[in-house]
Amino acid sequence: MMNNLKLFLRYDGTPYHGWQMQENAVSVQGELTKAAERILGHRPTIYGCSRTDKGVHANIFCCNFRTPVSRDCEKIAYGFNAVLPESISVLSCEYTDDGFNARFDCRGKEYIYKIWNDRRRNPFLLHYALHYPHELDTEMLNRQCADYIGTHDFTSFCAAGSSAVSNVRTVFDCDIQRQGSLVTFRVHGDGFLYNMVRIMVGTLLDINAGKLEKDSIPQIILEKNRLSAGVTAKAHGLYLNKVYYD
């Protein structure tokens, strides 16, 4: 009999070429697969809730795989943490319904994007927040964020090379808040296209810098053209922050 094991992870994406296993590149999925092989004695196919990019972090990430092992879950979590690189932590582990799939059953995700908005760089956030040394009008940008909310075709916010069948996604909530020099963009949606959050942030930064017009997001969405939106903000400020399941 095969069990379906669900894991929640947290990882620092700095040393990884993203979630997905690739030839000749260190990935979170690859490290987790190797760890599973060591502690469970077989090499499972691990399904992740998302493909995070190179350098993107996860405060929470869900994955699952099938295993004949039926050991105590706490021991499995402990085993993973003993053999995984320290930059990945298994937060919890449980046996779940046979039909559960971390990717297809995911009902929504929240991403955050951190910006260190200060003339001086912050040595502690070099890999954990974008350094943006110019003035950032977060009140104005927070009003722009409201234009992302809703069900839209987000083609303008999708990097070339995406294999998505439909580019329609629903953004439930979106805002940007300041705490001292740390500015945090937050977006909760039912799903996200390739690079979508980073382009949403880059578009806000381009509006802030006057490269794109204020209140232009509805028009950018309508144009369904990647060239209408702003730059793709760097990966290292981005965190998968929450994942939602029924």
Place this chain on the structure above:
Amino acid sequence: MMNNLKLFLRYDGTPYHGWQMQENAVSVQGELTKAAERILGHRPTIYGCSRTDKGVHANIFCCNFRTPVSRDCEKIAYGFNAVLPESISVLSCEYTDDGFNARFDCRGKEYIYKIWNDRRRNPFLLHYALHYPHELDTEMLNRQCADYIGTHDFTSFCAAGSSAVSNVRTVFDCDIQRQGSLVTFRVHGDGFLYNMVRIMVGTLLDINAGKLEKDSIPQIILEKNRLSAGVTAKAHGLYLNKVYYD
């Protein structure tokens, strides 16, 4: 004419063998001296407010040196940040009184020590907080902290090899607070002996673990014996957090 230049820094201590310049080891003072040589054209003697140990961080650090250069301060700060490693940031730069010395004029310092108190490690805090997976009774420990306050001979909290003439120091304030899984110890005093803060934290952890008795800090202080106090907590949780001048 020589100017006296005062700098405030922030640095991530992870890659450094502490503040002080040494043969065959990378230090903050060494990097700063090299940077000064590049941007000012001479190799100054830099005086630091403190000698932080290997791996210890600084949210704020003050230093000064003499220079014949009289360039605009903002340009000097900019120059330093352009050539320094990214793990060091010059926060500010100003010309000060000729007599000012960052070490001898320092009237007090605040250190913080961060503890990640959770069964699971935090990948983002590997080098920035001690991972303590066992239960931590912060209310009880906060009561113990009160016993550090006052003017005492802190010989029991001083590592061997210290060259201090007197081991009497005044702790103005000391507490430990929890925010979720992050526990922060904070101490403000007129000065600190070698490893003093790390031994204060290690002693609290030993009290928490039952290796030392509750309410034993006054007695440990009285014994003036390093062996009476607890372990030296690891360096990577420690931050110089504030420095006070008249």
